[in-house]
Amino acid sequence: MPIEITGTDVEPGRARQPMSRFFRAFLRNLRKSRDRDIAALCRQLISERGEASQTALAQELIAGYEELNDPQRLEFFQMLCRDFAPDEASISKAAGNYHHSPSFGNYKALAIAMVSPMQKLFQRMNTAPRGTETLVGIRGRVVRLLADHPELTPLDAELRYLFGFWFNRGFLRLERIGWHTSALVLEKLIEYESVHEINGWSDLRRRLAPDRRCFTFFHPALANEPVIFVEIALTQGLAGELDPLLDVNAPVLEPEQADTAVFYSISNCLHGLRRISFGSFLIKQVVVELGAELPGIKLFGTLSPLARFARALRDQHNPEGFTRPRLSRLLADYEERLLTESGQGDRVEALLHLLEDPLAHREALAKPLHRLALAYLTQVRANGRVIDPVAYFHLTNGARLERINPFSNLRPYGLSQSFGLTANYRYVPDELEENHEHFVREGQIRVSSRLLTEQRMVAELWE
Numbered sequence: 001m002p003i004e005i006t007g008t009d010v011e012p013g014r015a016r017q018p019m020s021r022f023f024r025a026f027l028r029n030l031r032k033s034r035d036r037d038i039a040a041l042c043r044q045l046i047s048e049r050g051e052a053s054q055t056a057l058a059q060e061l062i063a064g065y066e067e068l069n070d071p072q073r074l075e076f077f078q079m080l081c082r083d084f085a086p087d088e089a090s091i092s093k094a095a096g097n098y099h100h101s102p103s104f105g106n107y108k109a110l111a112i113a114m115v116s117p118m119q120k121l122f123q124r125m126n127t128a129p130r131g132t133e134t135l136v137g138i139r140g141r142v143v144r145l146l147a148d149h150p151e152l153t154p155l156d157a158e159l160r161y162l163f164g165f166w167f168n169r170g171f172l173r174l175e176r177i178g179w180h181t182s183a184l185v186l187e188k189l190i191e192y193e194s195v196h197e198i199n200g201w202s203d204l205r206r207r208l209a210p211d212r213r214c215f216t217f218f219h220p221a222l223a224n225e226p227v228i229f230v231e232i233a234l235t236q237g238l239a240g241e242l243d244p245l246l247d248v249n250a251p252v253l254e255p256e257q258a259d260t261a262v263f264y265s266i267s268n269c270l271h272g273l274r275r276i277s278f279g280s281f282l283i284k285q286v287v288v289e290l291g292a293e294l295p296g297i298k299l300f301g302t303l304s305p306l307a308r309f310a311r312a313l314r315d316q317h318n319p320e321g322f323t324r325p326r327l328s329r330l331l332a333d334y335e336e337r338l339l340t341e342s343g344q345g346d347r348v349e350a351l352l353h354l355l356e357d358p359l360a361h362r363e364a365l366a367k368p369l370h371r372l373a374l375a376y377l378t379q380v381r382a383n384g385r386v387i388d389p390v391a392y393f394h395l396t397n398g399a400r401l402e403r404i405n406p407f408s409n410l411r412p413y414g415l416s417q418s419f420g421l422t423a424n425y426r427y428v429p430d431e432l433e434e435n436h437e438h439f440v441r442e443g444q445i446r447v448s449s450r451l452l453t454e455q456r457m458v459a460e461l462w463e
Helices: 021-032 038-047 051-066 070-083 088-100 104-114 117-125 131-145 150-166 183-192 200-207 279-293 309-314 324-330 332-342 347-354 358-378 389-396 412-418 432-442 449-462
Strands: 173-176 212-218 226-235 260-268 299-302 400-405 422-427
Touching: 038 051, 038 070, 038 117, 051 117, 051 131, 070 117, 070 131, 070 150, 088 104, 117 131, 117 150, 131 150, 173 279, 183 200, 183 212, 183 226, 200 212, 212 279, 226 279, 260 279, 279 389, 309 358, 309 412, 324 332, 324 347, 324 358, 324 449, 332 347, 332 358, 347 358, 358 400, 358 412, 358 449, 389 422, 389 432, 400 449
Parallel strands: 260 299
Antiparallel strands: 173 212, 212 226, 226 260, 299 422, 400 422
């Protein structure tokens, strides 16, 4: 947690005194040396023992980092990975000592040796005002650079490790967002919405109406900066179409008349916190909050995108995905209609041809797409893992796949990503733990009774 420098020194039992001469001189000397080697500043920070001087050095390092341009920042990141890597000799020595004598003292020495200079540097940078904010920003840049600069992987791993502690559930504060929330936060919701774009203030106002809910997590080190937020529609029954949920002119349902809470958008706000898990905590706490506020809500579910469905369907080179033989087997029951509608002589080619304009061939495509979407969600893998990130998130949290909805998101991005399909995942409290365990340990996916027969057929055809 950042330590706020207030300009005074405080000792127990004494009134506040002006900042010490030493500390003022320390800051003044640092500011005179802004042009010095930033690597030397990093080394000085991890070697400094005094708390006040650590904070001042961290503040100066952050100021120096902010003055770097993009190429200089890349060089800075590469320098950290090169010069602040773990000390292999110290780790080997400590590990050998513990192996020969597994005492608590040797364990502690090994644990200290395992803390890399880079991790120590980040921990000390975090003591400065805006330290956490700066480090989150650094990781955001690193994540964007990783594809072209894999040598930055250690830096990403160190920050991700630290963020797992700094952003755990104990530090997060849940708040309900309403129309009277500060304009600063509301503007950030519009900016950060990553699933269904918010088109201005009238759209946002409808999403905050009495039959809607929005909850977000805040972190004390990031003032007025939402970390993640979820949008919920209170409905009668599980929604299967997106437009009624996003229509700014849709009639407002009295919350007491609703029996279902539909989670239709979950957005992570900060790129630097990507792959840091808070979503499961958010959903579980929101379920508790809604249950206490509205006891008539008996069903909790989602209306979720299939963000990579179109891409996966066209990729016939992934051995864990839609190879041409698998596609052909999955489409066999629909061959006659596909061939007739398309004028093609092969059912796979017929499907791909019709998908060039899916809305013009809705009736012919609805059933085949339903089956292929079920295969996508339950069978397609990438490196052994369920390929759809939304499915992975909900299944890991113990939800079950409830329903697949063809042509339920006809907005351009919905047609582009998934040919208009969405999925419902349902959270049944009594099933969550068992579903989670089966999925995490065995890869077993729980589906509703309405999907079970077709899921078994898809599994047989997939082999």
